[in-house]
Amino acid sequence: MGQRHQAFVIARIIPHGATQPRYRCVAAYHHQWCYGVLPLYAARRFLTLAQQKDNAEIIREELHSLSGKYGTFGNEPAIPDTPCPFLASVLGMSWDIDLDSGYSSGGTITNSLLPAGMCSWDGDNNDGISIIDVTDLENPAYCFATEAEPLTATEYLSGYYSIPGELNNGNIDVDEDNVEPRSDENDKKVRAAIGILDGVRLIDLSALHEAWPTEYRPVNTESTAPAEPSDAGNPPVTIPSLVNFSLPQAILQTIEGGDTTIIEQLLWLPGKRKDVRDVLQAQKPYPDEGLPLLAKTLKELSDTPLSVDLSGFDLADAQVIALAQGLEGVEALNLSRIARITIDGVREVLTLLSSGLKRIVLMNCESIADEDIWELLRTKPSLFYKLEALMHPALLQITQNPSRTPAITFLTLPNDSYRGVSLPIFTPAGVIQGLTDFIASMVLINPWQFDATGGAIITAACTASPRKPGQSWNERNIVTAPSLSFDTLSNDIGGWIFIVRCAAFPFGGPNGWALLRFPPRPSKAKRISEGKPQKKLSESKGSSGEAGEVEGASGNTENRDLAENDSSDKETDPGDSNETVTHSGLNFELHDIRSFLTITTQEGRPAVPEEAVLCLEELLRRLEDNPTRSPPGKRLMCPKFTRDQVEKCLLDMQSQAWQY
Incomplete structure (x- = not known):
């Protein structure tokens, strides 16, 4: 029985030089010791993890960053091996680990990733593939395949187990000589596995052909297209409501006049809050006069008063800072796709919201380079002491031993x-x-x-x-x-x-x-420039050869106090008694x-x-x-x-x- 399985994630993105979206593989993963019911559970873990609000937020931003950059399958510009590292991480962790049930399989995530530009049947695979469509994370799709046709969960499992009658309906042929024998235990296992993907739609063959046109046959769209009704000569005409028609003009007029009371009242009407947000987001650059209305709209749109989403607005640093001054108590702030915000603006926002902010998202911010993020982490580490998440592409790179400084x-x-x-x-x-x-x-x-x-x-x-x-x-x-x-x-x-x-x-x-x-300690060059002596190995060790050991309540009190009173922003003097060079040469x-x-x-x-x-x-x-x-x-x-x-x-x- 085969044990090597591959998982692919596809999504509709706009290819380079095109205007219409096409399906493209955006993450691929190789999994060992995975067969039978295991891919079904892995697919369910992936969907659960990817659909968490905070995770979905980053996946959408990664997909957004691909549009217009890369060609369709086999065409230039070639897509990178890992174009969506966060999404690939979610895929790998889902496929390998489930600590709720004590399941672990495979090697490291880094070593199991596959190139996103590969054919779906390339590589070492003898157990089929899983494919998941994340174009719409609120309505994802899946399929399994052991050849060039999409399979349901039931169809895939029929290669391993005899399918219980109520799940088969006579539609699936099972080779009884090559599957595990029928038993109550196997029937229970099959029912549970199939049930975990209930409600998830099946990917159709046309999507697979778009993603990998050389591997999956094209679908005859002419034969499957619905016939036109005989009275199609008089198609219905949809007339927009007067409110929708006049809303953008009304919003602009109220912003210019300074009195946004009427528009604020619209925010209470079902469906109008998003309309108001869309009109405000379309203002480029965003006017200063509209900041009060934007603040009100964001408050009404938020799922929770602790989370604010400013993504996609054309705001300058000063405008973001002005909005942040009214966000005391906010725990999550999304500043993605704000092209004009800089690292200086981010530093001010972090300072203003330092008491409660736990998460800040800076995806697709054109004016914030990777080195800007790392430099701020190095020079102002205390700004990040209360943050649980700092989401920027610089920190979402799947690499081995990058030249960065981890906390x-x-x-x-x-x-x-x-x-x-x-x-x-x-x-x-x-x-x-x-x-x-x-x-x-x-x-x-x-x-x-x-x-x-x-x-x-x-x-x-x-x-x-x-x-x-x-x-x-x-x-x-x-x-x-x-x-x-x-x-x-x-x-x-x-x-x-x-x-x-x-x-x-x-x-x-x-x-x-x-x-x-x-x-923390100053560099060797700084020590020399300040005339401080460099300790030799024999002079650095204490009588016991220990190196500043701190054992909590039962440890060395003098050294523990030194460590507890130290700050990561404070330089440790090389002459301090707490610094000892050991035979590894490390303090x-x-x-x-x-x-x-x-x-x-x-x-x-x-x-x-x-x-x-x-x-x-x-x-x-x-x-x-x-x-x-x-x-x-x-x-x-x-x-x-x-x-x-x-x-x-x-x-x-x-x-x-x-x-x-």
């Missing part, structure tokens, strides 16, 4: 190589949630399976914002694309690294975890969960509910009595690493960093 990196050692993810920003609650999900997965998932997929699990667990009470794993909001950087080992800004090893057979070393802080502090929270909350980051902290601490204290691990016996499933063990990890990390 925190999560690493796992499934064997002798590091896998994981780096985040440009973080909140303590997000870190605690991610680590809790990851550590809990060690219990849910078979240890040998965890060995092979731990890197994918930690990536999926630690790239989401904190979930609300009652929100499932597959309803989480993803805040970045997978990107792993070792830059914290060598930069002068500092950062955090979480390391964990939980292997079925830890031949590369013992299992355990460590939370490291690399304090770091060893922390526990409590000291991590103490430092980060003193920086100004939001506090974490005590029950969440206790839950993670309980998982880290969990005893393991699985006799299959070597050596057997009851012990801590994941004990804390000693300093010597951390040193070995750091040396290994330094050597691996050169490989990327």
Whole structure:
């Protein structure tokens, strides 16, 4: 039975040089050990995750950015391998991981992505494909295929199971000699799997032919077109209502006159709020006199008073800042497709809304370059301490070891190589949630399976914002694309690294975890220019050879106080007693969960509910009595690493960093 399956996401975008949209593949993924009911569950996870409001917001923006840039299939300009990295991340995480049920399969997301420009039947595939249409995320479509025809979920499963009679209706031929024998258990499995895609429409063959014209036959549109009625000579004429006809003129007149009371009253009428927004959005450039009406419209249009969507308005920095002054208490702000907003305007907005803003979206903003975002992160990190999500294309790149400075990196050692993810920003609650999900997965998932997929699990667990009470794993909001950087080992800004090893057979070393802080420090060039001495290795070590260890309430008090009073914006003097160079050549502090929270909350980051902290601490204290691990016996499933063990990890990390 085949076990290699491929998943494709298609959407209608306008090709380069065209005016009408055509279907195009925008994400492709290779999945091992996936057959039978598994692709159905993966498709359902993807749809659930992609349809979350915050995730859908970014997917739409990525699709918008493609229009007019790339040719149809096989034509120039060629589409990039990963034109929609956020969408590709959602696809990969959905296909590989489900921590609600303890499912994990496949390798890392980075290594499993396929080129979006490939044929749908290229690559190593012996188990068919899944295709999902996300043109309209509120009404998506799907199909499966084992040859060049779209299949329903039932038709696809008929290649593996005998379909129960009430689901078959005699329409599906099943080769009883090549499927699993009929049983109550198999019938239950088939019914459950088919049911999870109820209500999702099927992709038709014409869409597949548009996306891959060389692989799927064209549909004879003439034979399928509805016949014209005999009295078509007098087609009905739709007369627009007087209100719709005069609304744009009325809005412009009221803006010019300064009294928008009448238009504000229209906002209470069903369907009129969107009409008013569309007229206001069409004003280019947007007039200053219309800002009060825009503020009122946005308030009425918002699903929640905590979220404001300014995307697509032609606003200048000063206008966005003026609107932000009236948005106190807003938690989410979308500034996408505002061509004139600059990084200076964004900095002012973040300053004004620093008390409550958790999410800011800056997709398709022409005047904000990637380096603008990274420079602001480096020079003003405190602006981002309360943000759970900073959504800009610069932070949605699926790369290995980019030359960027992460705020925190999560690493796992499934064997002798590091896998994981780096985040440009973080909140303590997000870190605690991610680590809790990851550590809990060690219990849910078979240890040998965890060995092979731990890197994918930690990536999926630690790239989401904190979930609300009652929100499932597959309803989480993803805040970045997978990107792993070792830059914290060598930069002068500092950062955090979480390391964990939980292997079925830890031949590369013992299992355990460590939370490291690399304090900010001036560059070597700056030290020399200021005449400060460079410490030699032998002079830097203390009598015990330790490097500023901080063990929370039970650790070294002097060093802990130094770390807790330090700010990421404050430079650490190389003569401080807290700085010690070790045999890895790195200056770091060893922390526990409590000291991590103490430092980060003193920086100004939001506090974490005590029950969440206790839950993670309980998982880290969990005893393991699985006799299959070597050596057997009851012990801590994941004990804390000693300093010597951390040193070995750091040396290994330094050597691996050169490989990327």
